[in-house]
Amino acid sequence: MSRLDSAIRRLEAQRACLDVACTAVAAVPGVILEAGLGNGRTYDHLRSRLPGREIFVFDRQVDAHPDCIPDAAHLFLGDLFDRLPDAIARLGRTAALIHSDIGTGEPGRNACVAAALAPLYARLLVPGGVLASDQAMPAATWTALPLPAGVPTGRYFLYRAGD
Numbered sequence: 001m002s003r004l005d006s007a008i009r010r011l012e013a014q015r016a017c018l019d020v021a022c023t024a025v026a027a028v029p030g031v032i033l034e035a036g037l038g039n040g041r042t043y044d045h046l047r048s049r050l051p052g053r054e055i056f057v058f059d060r061q062v063d064a065h066p067d068c069i070p071d072a073a074h075l076f077l078g079d080l081f082d083r084l085p086d087a088i089a090r091l092g093r094t095a096a097l098i099h100s101d102i103g104t105g106e107p108g109r110n111a112c113v114a115a116a117l118a119p120l121y122a123r124l125l126v127p128g129g130v131l132a133s134d135q136a137m138p139a140a141t142w143t144a145l146p147l148p149a150g151v152p153t154g155r156y157f158l159y160r161a162g163d
């Protein structure tokens with residue numbers, strides 16, 4: 001498989017998982033959190049799939065397409081580990097959906113970061129809310145959701161928050 005094939009498959013899997021996550025939270029009230037704005041592709045997808053929902057975005061810096069930059073009130077700029085506590089204080093447990101897309105090319109580091117993020121995300125996700133993540137992020141009160149057809153195990157991760 002060429003690197004182009006691989007990139008296309010990765011993005012198709014991401015889109016399929018986000019679509020499943022958006023459907024899964026259609027009846028779950030709450031805000032949407034996007035951790036990892038990047039160039040704004042998935043932010044743009046989420047706002048197109050969940051019109052009318054308030055979306056808050058996290059990133060170290062803003063480097064997105066100009067059409068995909070949230071206003072300052074919806075942007076938590078800085079390191080996630082500094083800004084998630086601010087979001088918890090400001091928003092509380094009000095997130096219907098968290099999309100976490102912050103992985104690097106280092107599997108060991110990704111696992112450590114994911115383990116540290118899970119308890120912070122757990123303080124934001126409402127019961128019945130969904131986490132879509134590029135990293136495995138098991139937590140005691142979360143249940144893994146099935147991936148959409150065609151998405152291989154381990155490519156993306158979906159969890160439903162319990163009480």
Ligand SMILES: C[S@@+](CC[C@H](N)C(=O)[O-])C[C@H]1O[C@@H](n2cnc3c(N)ncnc32)[C@H](O)[C@@H]1O
Pocket residue numbers: 035036037038039040041042043058059060061078079080081101102103
């Ligand atoms: C793969 S890109 C996100 C791509 C984006 N979702 C899109 O579709 O365009 C990962 C982003 O996560 C951000 N990021 C990674 N680790 C972070 C951290 N600890 N704190 C804040 N942002 C972080 C990076 O700056 C980068 O913009």
